[in-house]
Amino acid sequence: MITLKKQSTFNNLHNSNIKAAPNFFELFNQYINLDNIIHPSFKQRYYLTVSSKRKYSLESMIKFFILKNIFNHIHYVDTLRLLQISKELKSFCGFDEIPHASQISRFANKFLKNINEVFHTFVDITNPMVKEHNQFLSSILIADTTGFEAYVKENNPKYYETLLRKAKNIAKTNSNILFAGITQLVAFIIN
Structure with missing residues (x-):
């Protein structure tokens, strides 16, 4: 009897926290349009480098790197493992199936400059939003626009x-x- 009561209380608390928490994915999709952030030349270069249709969209790959930076993961594998256990994150990225780490690594090495440009643009767009929300906090926050670190010698x-x-x-x-x-x-x- 006590165990069922504790379980019921836990479920109620868990459900209320889920409802009260802001939904990052909805906010991201509402305020951020990746089509405006990703430069057309990057899109063209990404889709023309392979003769057949790409399995993963450019937007999906960019969202993967956004998540990687949000969770402050150093290695791609950490973010890929997170995608394996979270259907919400996998859905946010737009992956039907999770890419292999080598695909992510090749993408990062081949399009490093373009990805960094996307992150710089992303900061340029979000910085005024942060300033509008709280001027003081925006003055003391540090914006990291590196996107990710490439594996270098x-x-x-x-x-x-x-x-x-x-x-x-x-x-x-x-x-x-x-x-x-x-x-x-x-x-x-x-x-």
Whole structure:
């Protein structure tokens, strides 16, 4: 009897919270029109790069990256796992089936510049809305317009190990270069 009462109370509380919470997806679709944000040249480039019809729309892929940034996921796989357990998020993105991580990665690598432009435009559109809502908070909030970080060689520790090895080899072959470099470093630190 007590267990049923607790379950009933939990269900009522859960249902009232769902009704009271703002619906992000409705608000997004009401105020944000991706057709106005995505540049026509990006659309043309995306749809012309493959001779057959694309399985995933450009809007779906952009919404995927919006969710990735909202949830502050570093890796695509984290967002893909979230889509697997949430039919609402999957529906928001417009995916009938969830793309493979390699498809997302290829899309990100191929269209990095275009995706960043979309996020810059997105910030340009939403920033006045935020200022209208609360001028003080908009002045202290930081807008990250990077969209996402591309996988680059500088993010790989092996890159720095290679640079260190090269520097050591140069120092072995010519000690004057090393001495000049140390002298410049000391002068920089003193000033």
